[in-house]
Amino acid sequence: MHPARRPGRPLPDGFVAALQGAFGERVSMAEAVRAHHGRDESPFDPQLPDAVVFAHSTEEVQTVVRLCGQYDVPVIPYGNGSSLEGHLLAVQGGVSIDLSEMNRVHSINAEDLTVTVEPGISRKQLNEALRDTGLFFPIDPGADASIGGMCATRASGTNAVRYGTMRENVLGLTAVLADGRVIKTGSRARKSSAGYDLTRLFVGSEGTLGVITQITLRLYPQPEAVSAAVCTFASMGDAVRAVIETIQMGVPVARVEFVDSLAIRSINRHSNLTLREAPTLFFEFHGTESGVREQTETVQEIAAQNGGEGFEWATRPEDRGRLWNARHNAYFAMLQLKPGCRAVTTDVCVPISRLAECVTETEADLIASPLPCPIVGHVGDGNFHVAILIDPDKPEELEEAERLNRRIVERALRMDGTCTGEHGVGLHKMDFLLDEHGADTVDTMRAIKHALDPRNLMNPGKIFSWSA
Amino acid sequence: MHPARRPGRPLPDGFVAALQGAFGERVSMAEAVRAHHGRDESPFDPQLPDAVVFAHSTEEVQTVVRLCGQYDVPVIPYGNGSSLEGHLLAVQGGVSIDLSEMNRVHSINAEDLTVTVEPGISRKQLNEALRDTGLFFPIDPGADASIGGMCATRASGTNAVRYGTMRENVLGLTAVLADGRVIKTGSRARKSSAGYDLTRLFVGSEGTLGVITQITLRLYPQPEAVSAAVCTFASMGDAVRAVIETIQMGVPVARVEFVDSLAIRSINRHSNLTLREAPTLFFEFHGTESGVREQTETVQEIAAQNGGEGFEWATRPEDRGRLWNARHNAYFAMLQLKPGCRAVTTDVCVPISRLAECVTETEADLIASPLPCPIVGHVGDGNFHVAILIDPDKPEELEEAERLNRRIVERALRMDGTCTGEHGVGLHKMDFLLDEHGADTVDTMRAIKHALDPRNLMNPGKIFSWSA
Numbered sequence: 001m002h003p004a005r006r007p008g009r010p011l012p013d014g015f016v017a018a019l020q021g022a023f024g025e026r027v028s029m030a031e032a033v034r035a036h037h038g039r040d041e042s043p044f045d046p047q048l049p050d051a052v053v054f055a056h057s058t059e060e061v062q063t064v065v066r067l068c069g070q071y072d073v074p075v076i077p078y079g080n081g082s083s084l085e086g087h088l089l090a091v092q093g094g095v096s097i098d099l100s101e102m103n104r105v106h107s108i109n110a111e112d113l114t115v116t117v118e119p120g121i122s123r124k125q126l127n128e129a130l131r132d133t134g135l136f137f138p139i140d141p142g143a144d145a146s147i148g149g150m151c152a153t154r155a156s157g158t159n160a161v162r163y164g165t166m167r168e169n170v171l172g173l174t175a176v177l178a179d180g181r182v183i184k185t186g187s188r189a190r191k192s193s194a195g196y197d198l199t200r201l202f203v204g205s206e207g208t209l210g211v212i213t214q215i216t217l218r219l220y221p222q223p224e225a226v227s228a229a230v231c232t233f234a235s236m237g238d239a240v241r242a243v244i245e246t247i248q249m250g251v252p253v254a255r256v257e258f259v260d261s262l263a264i265r266s267i268n269r270h271s272n273l274t275l276r277e278a279p280t281l282f283f284e285f286h287g288t289e290s291g292v293r294e295q296t297e298t299v300q301e302i303a304a305q306n307g308g309e310g311f312e313w314a315t316r317p318e319d320r321g322r323l324w325n326a327r328h329n330a331y332f333a334m335l336q337l338k339p340g341c342r343a344v345t346t347d348v349c350v351p352i353s354r355l356a357e358c359v360t361e362t363e364a365d366l367i368a369s370p371l372p373c374p375i376v377g378h379v380g381d382g383n384f385h386v387a388i389l390i391d392p393d394k395p396e397e398l399e400e401a402e403r404l405n406r407r408i409v410e411r412a413l414r415m416d417g418t419c420t421g422e423h424g425v426g427l428h429k430m431d432f433l434l435d436e437h438g439a440d441t442v443d444t445m446r447a448i449k450h451a452l453d454p455r456n457l458m459n460p461g462k463i464f465s466w467s468a
Numbered sequence: 469m470h471p472a473r474r475p476g477r478p479l480p481d482g483f484v485a486a487l488q489g490a491f492g493e494r495v496s497m498a499e500a501v502r503a504h505h506g507r508d509e510s511p512f513d514p515q516l517p518d519a520v521v522f523a524h525s526t527e528e529v530q531t532v533v534r535l536c537g538q539y540d541v542p543v544i545p546y547g548n549g550s551s552l553e554g555h556l557l558a559v560q561g562g563v564s565i566d567l568s569e570m571n572r573v574h575s576i577n578a579e580d581l582t583v584t585v586e587p588g589i590s591r592k593q594l595n596e597a598l599r600d601t602g603l604f605f606p607i608d609p610g611a612d613a614s615i616g617g618m619c620a621t622r623a624s625g626t627n628a629v630r631y632g633t634m635r636e637n638v639l640g641l642t643a644v645l646a647d648g649r650v651i652k653t654g655s656r657a658r659k660s661s662a663g664y665d666l667t668r669l670f671v672g673s674e675g676t677l678g679v680i681t682q683i684t685l686r687l688y689p690q691p692e693a694v695s696a697a698v699c700t701f702a703s704m705g706d707a708v709r710a711v712i713e714t715i716q717m718g719v720p721v722a723r724v725e726f727v728d729s730l731a732i733r734s735i736n737r738h739s740n741l742t743l744r745e746a747p748t749l750f751f752e753f754h755g756t757e758s759g760v761r762e763q764t765e766t767v768q769e770i771a772a773q774n775g776g777e778g779f780e781w782a783t784r785p786e787d788r789g790r791l792w793n794a795r796h797n798a799y800f801a802m803l804q805l806k807p808g809c810r811a812v813t814t815d816v817c818v819p820i821s822r823l824a825e826c827v828t829e830t831e832a833d834l835i836a837s838p839l840p841c842p843i844v845g846h847v848g849d850g851n852f853h854v855a856i857l858i859d860p861d862k863p864e865e866l867e868e869a870e871r872l873n874r875r876i877v878e879r880a881l882r883m884d885g886t887c888t889g890e891h892g893v894g895l896h897k898m899d900f901l902l903d904e905h906g907a908d909t910v911d912t913m914r915a916i917k918h919a920l921d922p923r924n925l926m927n928p929g930k931i932f933s934w935s936a
Contacts, residue, residue, distance in 0.1 A: 177912065189889065190817070190850055193891060194897075195931055221715075248689055250688070287718075425661070441652060
């Protein structure tokens, strides 16, 4: 077993001096700065890095990584801190490389529908920069995450049913490897068969193979017309059937989100709305004026055939905004169901044919639990989140949340699904990863990790253990 | 350097006996069978494997791979033999595992739009099996390739502009690793963030990391309506501008293919047609009746604005069939421009904004060459093929073809493109891969190969050299 560095061992003096020599005031060992970088949106207790460096270029990241290699110090890349799975916790100490100041747009190529950016830019900053081009970047995980972090966790969100995930939308990237070498993967061509797909290997590698310092993304034309619709159903099963039929008809729905009664109640309270407290689907359609009308009419018909009620649609931006803002604020609305709570958020994804069954069985678990547990789902992808609301001061509530999560994951795996649709493995799901893929597949991942990071310095302790 | 096995060394007696014991008549060492498996559609001279085994299951593949490991014998997976890059040549001898009898459909999940198949099934066999489901598998590289081979080379073809490539359409797979272990990657969920993307690592690995024995694919609803259109332009530049505007308008064109004057002439002769001999675009549109009409009208307008002439469109299946059959037969039509010839096929792919420039400069090279060189292109992806027609008995013609190819690749790389859009690296482009990605990136691929196949037995000598 590799002698992994343990937290608490002070940084070597020579290392700190070298870091300060290279970065001056952009190195911080202040408690508050380290505390900010040793936590994320997960319910885990913070684990602080020993130092934080604010990097400004690939070359600077290379300098930090080389120094860390020289002194055997772990490296943790940091974007916007919106991880839900403990990715940013310095479980073996080390240096957090804050990339938030590397947030420039390197180049926009409107004819090719590509943009090349630094990893610290957030998705909202990116879309702001694209505003006058007629193009947009659709991946929307809810939080205003950094593009680098979205790459590292293979993020997706509400638009994935139409536009795919980070897996489909990263064309190439630049990464600093554990030994300090810089590699460029992919190209600006839309497709390539040139060797192993290192781009896809880094997308979803959660910082464990290197630090991503530049990313080329696919863009999409802003749709000529957009409409939104909302509709309630007697049960999750009816709602899912409507979605399956919609997709089988080839309707290119841009978003379709499930929100359960409890989540609707929280949204009503938070956004001062009067939505009917029932299982609800939110739709969004993108296309030409007539295409959007046709999509909406088709879906309205399908919804009616599945018992959908109160189908309401909106093409005016302010009406659409009202509906979708409510959905977007669901996470914060749900937190307000239990003042002072934190959420343990599950993230399973199953084949859509099993989704109704999976959610229905899960609802039975949740009703039997003392904790409030609203559900929202990216139903077109088969991905749903239960926000299990716990009092952070009551360990028994965390334990109950873990029990519920475990049951939900076991159920999803039985149904040929995955323990994580879009949040990543991080610290929280290392055992589930083994259950999902089996030891030989995880061993194969481990062999790649050992080959590219033989001293276990790149975000150690995440995704899987160093030794089998 | 690893002592790679050299061809010509006879197979160990114990190995042959063990293979025959396990597979009986499904092992062949007959010259004709070996000759069939030691060639492909590339212009390379055949290099025969020492034996061919016809496998029927993952377990049987595992048996062959384990025996090969025990006796230090290379393994080459074989599907339908339609590779264009020498992937199947036994450059270090060894055993060709013929997977063509593993061509079953394991399960179709219509609600999830997924199918799980064995690797030997061809794309036409698959679509035949899907016919009554209302679904189809869109990836169409022209040849009736095996799905396993299409995975291994990250194939795409005429539909990729709308439906993506094998990269986007493989959800998960089963593979036998070099050490005989069987891994399952991915799941049937549409998306996942569960660990390293081993699925995408195997897609495009050209048999060098293991043998793919089962594949889960995404399917799509058969469109309600399909229309086709054809239009000629004064130049490639005008045609490409029309395509760029089409894509920027968000028209979800299903296919858009460029065919140059010489290729049109060959098609006219071969299919007995009277298409105008000019740079031509072939379009196909998928959608609802009204959606397809709208798409066609929009594109007709854009084509006219770019000097397009003779815009002709067809919704009746027989008329569409006539147009697209002509395009599909282009490869064989082009071969008939020079009786007895073979084609050296280039495969560069560039950002679409550089495509016109890339093709125009290439046309100047081709005009100056004594060889006939028709061009066809998947213009929506920036990918085009020059079929350089050579007399296989004249080494100077092969040399001239290589010179042209080298110039085309160098040009594409200067334009931020790739040496191979869809055919793979194989034997032919190992140097180009280095030029494209640089030594450090190829070293990273090599480190993965060394980790997963430490004795270099899986399709050795392909993609990159074993040692730097």
